[in-house]
Amino acid sequence: MRRVRYHAHGGPDVLVIEDADIPDPGPGQVLLRTEAIGVNYVDVQLRRETSADSIWFRPLPGTLTGDVVGTVEKAGPGADPALAGTRVAVLLEDACADYVVADTSWLVSVPGELGAGAASMVPTVGAVALGALRTGRLARGETVLVTAGAGAIGHVAVQLARRQGAGTVIATASAAKLGFLKELGADVVIDHTQPDWAAQVRAAAPAGTDLVLEAVGGEVLHQSVGLLAPFGRAVVFGASAGDLTSLPVTSLFGLKSAAGFSLLAWRAANTAQARLDLTELVGLFQAGDLRAVTTSLPLADVAEAHRLLEDRAVLGRLLLVP
């Protein structure tokens, strides 16, 4: 079988396809034959990072995370044998291969009629969007700002905010993606590459925003907190721009709060809700209440997939297909 590895940190070309034996599922694991793999932006940061002091540093050889949609080929010792033959989705640290092994604890069962793109949104993209909205306690009628709203998590967050009764959804992205944000249901769309993007948000929400879902980081996070109304909440779940240092505590003194969100922390601290969220997401995608927007490339083109991610050229989510 084929699998993806990198043996040096650097640009997309460090990604190589290797031959390997099909792995054996260990205790509590299953072997999956992959049907599609949803690619995560964080792997661009992990792949590039050379400083061992960075939170993004990973030892070599490196693997790519991803949301695998696949069929259970075999159950390992202690795993339920009835899982064999079922179609599931799961977030994995080593996701890009023809076959992968997965712990059964966070497998999501996905119906055969659900497209692979939609199924790939459930374990991480949808779960982060939904969990971040829950953490931010969105109330009906509130104004929400979603930065990087045209990305994988962003495009689901925009739709969910709309569905959950936000009064106004403001979403930012680079210029070519603004039409896409409108299609997703955003009321106000703003090009965040413009130096006055924050002033444009302020003009659209003069009283301030109630909630911001933020994963760009740096100056964008700082300015997003500046745009919050009194009692407004920022939920911070990433730092795609690579800057982790931008939020002076004084920026919160206007009765604002900032919460971090990590999917792994959410699963650990709020396990029952995290499981319910997965079931809810499957239902929403299956009913057509959430749209999954994907671009598919063959697994062999993984370096090209990372180039597109780095160039910020993807709408929604990139899928690799074996």
Ligand SMILES: NC(=O)c1ccc[n+]([C@@H]2O[C@H](COP(=O)([O-])OP(=O)(O)OC[C@H]3O[C@@H](n4cnc5c(N)ncnc54)[C@H](OP(=O)(O)O)[C@@H]3O)[C@@H](O)[C@H]2O)c1
């Ligand atoms: N907390 C968690 O548990 C968790 C889990 C998964 C992912 N994440 C984080 O969530 C964020 C979104 O992940 P994703 O996979 O959905 O990525 P993505 O949104 O599909 O891709 C990142 C997007 O950020 C935008 N962006 C704005 N400024 C940027 C900059 N300076 N450099 C690069 N991109 C910039 C780009 O869109 P434009 O062209 O519109 O600017 C780009 O497409 C990432 O930071 C990721 O690490 C967190």
